Amino acid sequence: MRIAIVGPAHPYKGGGVAHTTELAHRLRDAGHDVLIESWRAQYPSFLYPGQQTVDTPDGAPFPNVLRDLDWRRPDGWVRAGRRLASADLVILVVLSPVQVPPYLGILYGLRRRTRVVALCHNVLPHERKPYDAPLMRALLRRVDGVLAHSEPQAALARGLGPAPVTVAEMAPHLPAALRGRGEAVRAAGNGASGGNGTSSEDGASNEDGTSSEGGATSGDGAAVANRLLFFGLVRPYKGLDLLIRALPEGVSLRVAGEFWGGLEETKALVAELGLTGRVELRPGYVADGEVPELFADVDALVLPYRSGTASQQVWLGHEQGVPVIASRVGTLGDHVTDGVDGLLVEPGSAEGLRAALSAFYRPGEPERLRAGVKAVDPAPYWASYLKALVRD
Known part of the structure; x- marks a missing residue:
């Protein structure tokens, strides 16, 4: 044809x-x-x-x-x-x-x-x-x-x-450059680099599960960074403002992506909430080759969308080996298995999102959810x- x-x-x-x-x-x-x-x-x-x-x-x-x-x-x-x-x-x-x-x-x-x-x-x-x-x-x-x-x-x-x-x-339809880690996880039966697709990092653990560097550690030595990621084109319906308001104490946020307006308003909100030292803004287009570095030291990808249709973002996060915390909108709710490879929240509520993020950071939870991440088979x-x- x-x-x-x-x-x-x-x-x-x-x-x-x-x-x-x-x-x-x-x-x-x-x-x-x-x-x-x-x-x-x-x-x-x-x-x-x-x-x-x-x-x-x-x-x-x-x-x-x-x-x-x-x-x-x-x-x-x-x-x-x-x-x-x-x-x-x-x-x-x-x-x-x-x-x-x-x-x-x-x-x-x-x-x-x-x-x-x-x-x-x-x-x-x-x-x-x-x-x-x-x-x-x-x-x-x-x-x-x-x-x-x-x-x-x-x-x-x-x-x-x-x-x-x-x-x-x-x-x-993730580019091949972003599928390598997910394919390795799939080929190894959910077991590359320590059983959960993540690389090991050194870190001594305290009794409460936090490392001496300030992050919790899993059984295979992978450190919890106490850092979340918001990635992709920034538009009002994607709820970045909700995430900034919901950020738990002691947790930082990296925001990477092109802003379709609202950058100055976002900076003002960060300053108003006293989060300048905890919210890292990287505005601008992110090339494929830069994506793995963004995910290398974060605990989860967060998708606090107010509304949604079809999205690749959950698959992208899982291909990079991290759990995803997402709103129950569009296909996000279909791609996250709640409590297995991420968490699902109702859209539009900073309070509900804060509760989910706090639950995510309970001792051992980031490691458990990371271990449940599997790459998608296209x-x-x-x-x-x-x-x-x-x-x-």
């Missing part, structure tokens, strides 16, 4: 790029002839305040990519549609409603000569604007099918258009995903 994926590819960055690229690789490996129709210019800068492109690709680039689309050139949208009309399937990767005008131009150029599926990472954004629903309604009324990553997202799609909606959980997820997406 000839398949065209219209979506972002390198030099763009982020989860959408990683997913689009991995999807292309998987479809090609399944025997399909695949093209990625990507962007010369994707978003106006005022709509995307972060760094849009990078020099080093996240993962292995796909070899068959055409970068001709430009949000400033509607004539190119229609031209792309005419060019893609020979495909058997066109997949429109929907990351934001602002992509809809170019996609409508592509659909006009296609003139219904091939099947079109809207692959919706989010049917509607977490932080919505008045034009989001009308734009998505215009798109979903003109496609032949919709792929959503959860039942709640599917319900949104059904309310916006008549196209049949298929649900498939978003498959793991193969079955991708088999189901491709089956849902491609109909011969």
Whole structure:
């Protein structure tokens, strides 16, 4: 089957790029002839305040990519549609409603000569604007099918258009550079470096389980750092402010990721709460090669999201060998086994999150949860995903 994926590819960055690229690789490996129709210019800068492109690709680039689309050139949208009309399937990767005008131009150029599926990472954004629903309604009324990553997202799609909606959980698409530790854990049967996938660190233990360096130690010598990690793109719905307010006494926090606004407000909140010495802010894009160092000396990844759909973050934390403390939103609650490889909390409450973090730091609990961490196996997820997406 000839398949065209219209979506972002390198030099763009982020989860959408990683997913689009991995999807292309998987479809090609399944025997399909695949093209990625990507962007010369994707978003106006005022709509995307972060760094849009990078020099080093996240993962292995796909070899068959055409970068001709430009949000400033509607004539190119229609031209792309005419060019893609020979495909058997066109997949429109929907990351934001602002992509809809170019996609409508592509659909006009296609003139219904091939099947079109809207692959919706989010049917509607977490932080919505008045034009989001009308734009998505215009798109979903003109496609032949919709792929959503959860039942709640599917319900949104059904309310916006008549196209049949298929649900498939978003498959793991972590770059290979971030999968090494998880694959080692899986190959060793949950046993690389001391039985829990962590490297050993020296540290004498006091009677209460704390080390003479100030951190608790596990039975295999791995030290508890009394440090948590918040990692990824920082937006209001992800609840960083809740985490800062919930930080237990004696525990520090590392925040690493690109801020979509709110950096100065975050600094002010940290200062207001007297946490300047305990909250480390590393604003900016984090390249794949820098990720393992961020996780090397933390006890857990914390995902205090107020809302959520599909996310790779739990899998990322587990691939790095750390437990995850997450809100019961979107797929976060599906990926964390509460009390086994992490803890789950109800969203939106700093008090509830503080209670969970305090419970996490009970003597022996960080080590016990770390020992329960296992890496995800992507193969079955991708088999189901491709089956849902491609109909011969």
